[in-house]
Every structure is written in C-alpha cells, then in structure tokens.
Amino acid sequence: DAGITQSPRHKVTETGTPVTLRCHQTENHRYMYWYRQDPGHGLRLIHYSYGVKDTDKGEVSDGYSVSRSKTEDFLLTLESATSSQTSVYFCATGGFSPSYEQYFGPGTRLTVT
Amino acid sequence: AQKVTQAQTEISVVEKEDVTLDCVYETRDTTYYLFWYKQPPSGELVFLIRRNSFDEQNEISGRYSWNFQKSTSSFNFTITASQVVDSAVYFCALSEFSGGYNKLIFGAGTRLAVHP
Numbered sequence: 542d543a544g545i546t547q548s549p550r551h552k553v554t555e556t557g558t559p560v561t562l563r564c565h566q567t568e569n570h571r572y573m574y575w576y577r578q579d580p581g582h583g584l585r586l587i588h589y590s591y592g593v594k595d596t597d598k599g600e601v602s603d604g605y606s607v608s609r610s611k612t613e614d615f616l617l618t619l620e621s622a623t624s625s626q627t628s629v630y631f632c633a634t635g636g637f638s639p640s641y642e643q644y645f646g647p648g649t650r651l652t653v654t
Numbered sequence: 655a656q657k658v659t660q661a662q663t664e665i666s667v668v669e670k671e672d673v674t675l676d677c678v679y680e681t682r683d684t685t686y687y688l689f690w691y692k693q694p695p696s697g698e699l700v701f702l703i704r705r706n707s708f709d710e711q712n713e714i715s716g717r718y719s720w721n722f723q724k725s726t727s728s729f730n731f732t733i734t735a736s737q738v739v740d741s742a743v744y745f746c747a748l749s750e751f752s753g754g755y756n757k758l759i760f761g762a763g764t765r766l767a768v769h770p
Contacts (some may be wrong), residue, residue, distance in 0.1 A: 574754065583658075583760035584699075584743055599757070631699065635756055642689055643758055645699035 545646035546566050547632050553584040553652045562649050564632030572635050573615040577628040622653045656681045656750050660761035668769050675731040675764045677746030687749040688729045694742040736768045
C-alpha cells in the first residue's frame with residue numbers, strides 16, 4: 542500500500558463542465574500516472590509525471606490535462622467533460638525502473654451526463 | 655508496439671476447481687517485466703506478481719502459480735482449488751520502458767466468477 546488517495550471518489554457532472562480529479566500520495570514517489578478503466582479495454586494511460594512540473598502524454602490524452610506542482614499531488618483536469626469520458630479513473634505511483642510495480646489509488650468513478 | 659492479450663473475457667467455475675487465466679504479450683524489448691493485478695468487486699487494484707524476462711522459473715505462492723514461457727510469449731496464472739474470494743477481474747500487464755519512463759500496458763482483463 543503506497544498511501545494513495547483520490548478525491549472525489551464519485552462524481553456526476555454535466556457535459557461541457559470542467560472537472561478536476563486529485564491524487565495524493567504519501568510515499569514520495571517520483572513517478573505518478575493517471576489511467577482510465579473502461580470495459581473491454583483494461584486500463585489505459587492518460588498522462589504521467591516524472592517529477593514536479595514534468596508531465597507527458599499517454600495513450601488516451603485527448604481532452605485531458607494534468608498538473609503537478611508538488612511531489613505528492615497529481616491533478617487530472619477534464620477541460621470540458623464529454624459523455625465519452627464517463628469512466629473509472631485510477632491514479633498510480635511507481636518507481637523509475639520497469640521492475641517496480643505500480644501502486645494504485647482506490648479510483649474515482651466519474652459520470653458525465 | 656507492445657500489446658497484452660487476455661483472450662478469456664469471463665470464466666465461471668465452481669469452488670475447488672482449478673482455473674488458468676491466459677496472458678499473451680507482444681514486445682520487441684529484450685528486457686521487460688510482466689505483472690498480474692487483481693481487482694476484486696470492491697474496485698481496488700492489487701498487485702500480485704512481477705516477473706522479469708530473464709527469469710523463466712515458475713512461481714508458486716500458496717494456491718497461486720504462474721507459468722512464464724518466453725517461447726510462446728505467455729505468462730499464465732493458475733489458481734488451484736479456487737475459492738469464492740478469488741472472484742475478481744484479473745489483469746495481466748507488460749512494462750514498457752520508453753524514453754526513460756516506466757509505463758504499464760494492460761490487457762483487457764479476465765473476469766473470474768467462483769461459485770459455491
């Protein structure tokens with residue numbers, strides 16, 4: 542357990558509204574990740590961060606932005622939510638080496654109506 | 655491109671049966687890592703095992719065992735004497751070390767239902 546919390550845990554929002562999801566970790570891990578989980582797709586990487594203010598795009602980054610102003614916090618923003626962004630969002634942390642497993646937060650269920 | 659395939663979408667067994675979850679991967683890397691995660695009905699993702707590409711020894715942990723075969727690019731997971739608590743979605747994942755960053759490529763998952 543890497544001490545990862547996500548907030549909110551559940552959110553319902555309307556199409557076109559901005560939404561920010563927060564991930565907070567207490568392990569001082571350098572690398573943080575945002576994934577979305579959809580049926581039939583497993584988990585897909587949205588964005589990741591390799592340090593404060595250092596971020597990059599993942600596989601499904603369109604419509605999302607991220608920010609990391611502190612080591613412990615990694616924010617995911619949907620600038621203008623769409624129904625296709627209804628999903629479960631997971632934050633994860635992990636080490637630099639691919640031998641390190643990633644530890645996941647509890648997830649945020651987002652519904653865009 | 656790296657890819658992980660879990661061909662079994664859902665498996666249903668009766669308690670005490672043995673069950674094997676298949677995982678096939680594609681990668682051009684010579685050094686890579688494979689993982690299995692469990693997602694119980696409560697929704698969290700639980701790390702189960704990590705295996706590197708140079709270690710083809712099978713691993714056993716209690717009722718769980720893993721069979722890694724590079725020749726067939728497979729990393730299969732067997733649960734012996736399944737129990738209701740094993741009911742979950744299981745994900746196989748492959749690490750991609752790209753540009754100095756560690757990213758996980760997940761399979762679509764296999765939903766295992768163990769019935770009493």
